[in-house]
Amino acid sequence: MRNSIGTSETSMNGTSLDGALLKVENLRIAFRTDEGQIQAVDGVDLTAQTGRTLGIVGESGSGKSVSTHAIMRLLPGTAVIHPDSSIQFRRKDGTVVEITQLAPTGREMRAIRGGEIAMIFQEPMATFSPVYTIGNHIMEAILAHEEVSKQEARERAIHLLDRVGIANPSRRVDQYPFELSGGMRQRAMIAVALSANPSLLIADEPTTALDVTIQAQILALMRELQEEMGMAILFITHDLGVISQIAHDVVVMYLGQIMERGTVREVIKEAKHPYTQNLLQAIPRLESLGQRLHAIGGRIPSPMERPPGCPFHTRCPQAMPGVCDKAFPETTHFSPTHEVNCFLYEGS
Amino acid sequence: MIRFIVQRFLGMLVTMFFVSVMVFIIMELPPGDYAERYAFRKFSGTGVTVTEADVNNIRVKLGLDRPAYERYFSWIWGIVTKGDFGPAFAFETSVNNVIGQRLWLTLAILFSTLIVTYLVSIPIGIYAAVHRHSIADYSLTVLSYLGLALPNFLLALILLYISVTVLDSSVGGLFSQEFEGAPWSWAKFVDLLKHLIVPAVVLAWSATAFQLQTVRATMLDELNKLSVTAARARGIPEWKVLLKYPARLAINPVVSTVSFDANRIFSELPIVALVLGLPELGELLIKSYIDLDMFVAGAILLMLTFMIVFMNFLSDIALAFLDPRIKLEGG
Structure with missing residues (x-):
C-alpha cells in the first residue's frame, strides 16, 4: 500500500x-x-x-x-x-x-x-461533466478506489442515490446532470463524494x-450522514x-x-x-425587518x-x-x- | 436518437434540393451556351457563315432549347434515377466518364487531408493547452501562425522542391508512371498513398494551424472547469481526467466544423492541384466553365456541395454522440 x-x-x-x-x-x-x-x-x-x-x-x-x-x-x-x-x-x-x-x-x-478525503462544491451543475450520466460519475469514483466489477459499482451507485434521498434511483442513475433539479444534483454530488466512504x-x-x-x-442530510x-x-x-x-x-x-x-x-x-x-x-x-x-x-x-x-x-x-x-x-x-x-x- | 438521425437526414435532403437548384442557377449564369461555343469551334476559320438558325439547330440537337425548369428536372431526374449526370459536350462523351476516377481521387485527397489535419491538430492542441506557457507551447503557436500565414501554393512549391531534390521522389500526379493505367492492386494503393502525402500535408497545413488553435483554446477553457477539479478530487489518474473530461469536449468544435474544413480544402485544392499536377475535379471545373460545358461544371459543383452537406450531416450525428445535450434538447 x-x-x-x-x-x-x-x-x-x-x-x-x-x-x-x-x-x-x-x-x-x-x-x-x-x-x-x-x-x-x-x-x-x-x-x-x-x-x-x-x-x-x-x-x-x-x-x-x-x-x-x-x-x-x-x-x-x-x-x-x-x-x-x-x-x-x-x-x-x-x-x-x-x-x-x-x-x-x-x-x-x-x-x-x-x-x-472527499469534496463537494458550490456548483453541482459545473461539478458534473455534462456529457456523462450521474451513474458514470459515481461508478468512476467507486472503481477508482475499489476492486469491484462494473455491475457491482452500478448497484452501489443506485444504492447511494437512494441513500441521499433521490427518488427512483435506478432511473436517475442513467440520467444526465441537466435532467436533474438543483437540489437533486446537490444530493447526487454528495452521493459521488460518499462513494468510497471517506473519513x-x-x-x-x-x-x-x-x-x-x-x-x-441538504444540511439535514449532511448531519444525518x-x-x-x-x-x-x-x-x-x-x-x-x-x-x-x-x-x-x-x-x-x-x-x-x-x-x-x-x-x-x-x-x-x-x-x-x-x-x-x-x-x-x-x-x-x-427583528431588524425593514431596517437597512x-x-x-x-x-x-x-x-x-x-x-x-x-x-x-x-x-x-x-x-x-x-x-x-x-x-x-x-x-x-x-x-x-x-x-x-x-x-x-x-x-x- | 433514431428520431434525431431521421430528422437530420430529412433536413439534409431538403438542403440538397435547394443546393441543386442553386447549382443549376450558377450553371445558367455565364452568358451564352454551349451551342454557340460549339458553332464557333466547329466552323471558325472554315469560312462558313453561321446564322442564328444554325446555332438554334445545334441548340435543339443538344436539348438546350427547352425552358430552364424543364432542363433542371430532366437533369435531376437522370441523376436520381440513373446516376446519369448528362452529356459532357466538349469531351463528346458522358459526364460520368469524364468525372469518374477524378471524383474518387478528389475524395481520396479530401479524406487523407482531413485525417492528417485531425491526427496532428487534436493531440498537439491538447498537449499545448496542458503545457501552457511552456517552450513547446510557444513554438507550436509560432509554427501554427506560420501555417496560417503561408500561402498553400508556396508551400506546395517548397515541398515539391524538397521532395524532388532531397528525397529524389516524384511528386507530380497521384500515381507513378508504371501504375498510371494499371488495374487496382495493393502496390498501386501504396503508390497512391505515397503520392497523397505531399498534397495532404500542403492542404492540411492551414487547417491544422487553425484547428490546433481551436483545440488549444477550448481545451484551456475546459481545463479550468470545476468538473475537472472535481474529477481530480475523486482520485482519478491525471491522464484519465484529461482525456475523459476536457479533451472530449475540446474536440467538439473540431467535429462541428468538419464541413468547413472540407469546404476550405475544396476551394484550395485547384491551385495546389495545378502546382502538383494532380488530376482532380477543381482543375476540370475551371476548364469546363471556360468551355461553357455546363453539365460537367454542374456535376462537379453538385458533387462537392453534396459532399459538404453530407459531412455536415455526419458531424451533426457525431456531435450528438459526443454531447448528449444536443439530441435530448433537439429531439
Whole structure:
C-alpha cells in the first residue's frame, strides 16, 4: 500500500495528531504571479475531529477555499506551500501521512483523494461533466478506489442515490446532470463524494447556490450522514446562519489569517473579534425587518496589497492607529476552545 | 436518437434540393451556351457563315432549347434515377466518364487531408493547452501562425522542391508512371498513398494551424472547469481526467466544423492541384466553365456541395454522440 518514500519518517509519528483526524499547522500558501508573490494563506491552523464539523467562515478571498484545496493537493501549479507548513492526516489504516510531502498526482495522494478525503462544491451543475450520466460519475469514483466489477459499482451507485434521498434511483442513475433539479444534483454530488466512504468530507460552500428550503434539506442530510458514517466535515461558507445549523466548531478567516475560533456557541453567541461581530450583524433577522441591513464598511483589500499588522484594521470600526497596523496580534484565550487574535483583548 | 438521425437526414435532403437548384442557377449564369461555343469551334476559320438558325439547330440537337425548369428536372431526374449526370459536350462523351476516377481521387485527397489535419491538430492542441506557457507551447503557436500565414501554393512549391531534390521522389500526379493505367492492386494503393502525402500535408497545413488553435483554446477553457477539479478530487489518474473530461469536449468544435474544413480544402485544392499536377475535379471545373460545358461544371459543383452537406450531416450525428445535450434538447 505505502510506496511513497517521502512519508516514511512521519508515518509512525501517530501521536502528534492527539486523536484528531487532520491537523493543519502553520499553513502558508503563496501564488506566483507576474506581479510577484501573493500570500493567500498566512499561518493557518485547523483541526478536524472524527464525527465533528468544523465551519470555516470568511468572505471571498479569505483563503478558505485555498486552504482546503491544499489539503487535497488540488492547488494550481503556481501555488507554493511554505516548507514549514504541515498537513497531517490519519489514514484509514491508522498511519499518519504528511500530505505536504506527497506528490500531488502520485498514487498515494490519489488514493487519499476521493477514497479518504472527499469534496463537494458550490456548483453541482459545473461539478458534473455534462456529457456523462450521474451513474458514470459515481461508478468512476467507486472503481477508482475499489476492486469491484462494473455491475457491482452500478448497484452501489443506485444504492447511494437512494441513500441521499433521490427518488427512483435506478432511473436517475442513467440520467444526465441537466435532467436533474438543483437540489437533486446537490444530493447526487454528495452521493459521488460518499462513494468510497471517506473519513473526511470537505464541503466548499455546498449550499450557497440553493434556495433556503433545499438548503435546509441538504444540511439535514449532511448531519444525518455524518451521524451514520461518523466522518469529519470541513464546511466552508460565508454564511454564519448556515454555520449555526451545521457546525460544531468555527474558524473565522480574513485575508488568509484566522481572526477567531471556538465552538459554534462561543463564536455565534459571544463573538469577540470585531470582524466576527460585524459578520453577525450582517445577517438579516426578523427583528431588524425593514431596517437597512448592516454592511461591513469598505471592501476586502486585494491580496496584492495586504494591509500590515492585523489585515482587518482598514475596515475595523475599533481599529487603534499605531497598534493594529504595526503587527499581527497574539492569540488571546477566553476558554480552552475560544481564542481570538485581536489587540482589543491582548493582555486581558 | 433514431428520431434525431431521421430528422437530420430529412433536413439534409431538403438542403440538397435547394443546393441543386442553386447549382443549376450558377450553371445558367455565364452568358451564352454551349451551342454557340460549339458553332464557333466547329466552323471558325472554315469560312462558313453561321446564322442564328444554325446555332438554334445545334441548340435543339443538344436539348438546350427547352425552358430552364424543364432542363433542371430532366437533369435531376437522370441523376436520381440513373446516376446519369448528362452529356459532357466538349469531351463528346458522358459526364460520368469524364468525372469518374477524378471524383474518387478528389475524395481520396479530401479524406487523407482531413485525417492528417485531425491526427496532428487534436493531440498537439491538447498537449499545448496542458503545457501552457511552456517552450513547446510557444513554438507550436509560432509554427501554427506560420501555417496560417503561408500561402498553400508556396508551400506546395517548397515541398515539391524538397521532395524532388532531397528525397529524389516524384511528386507530380497521384500515381507513378508504371501504375498510371494499371488495374487496382495493393502496390498501386501504396503508390497512391505515397503520392497523397505531399498534397495532404500542403492542404492540411492551414487547417491544422487553425484547428490546433481551436483545440488549444477550448481545451484551456475546459481545463479550468470545476468538473475537472472535481474529477481530480475523486482520485482519478491525471491522464484519465484529461482525456475523459476536457479533451472530449475540446474536440467538439473540431467535429462541428468538419464541413468547413472540407469546404476550405475544396476551394484550395485547384491551385495546389495545378502546382502538383494532380488530376482532380477543381482543375476540370475551371476548364469546363471556360468551355461553357455546363453539365460537367454542374456535376462537379453538385458533387462537392453534396459532399459538404453530407459531412455536415455526419458531424451533426457525431456531435450528438459526443454531447448528449444536443439530441435530448433537439429531439
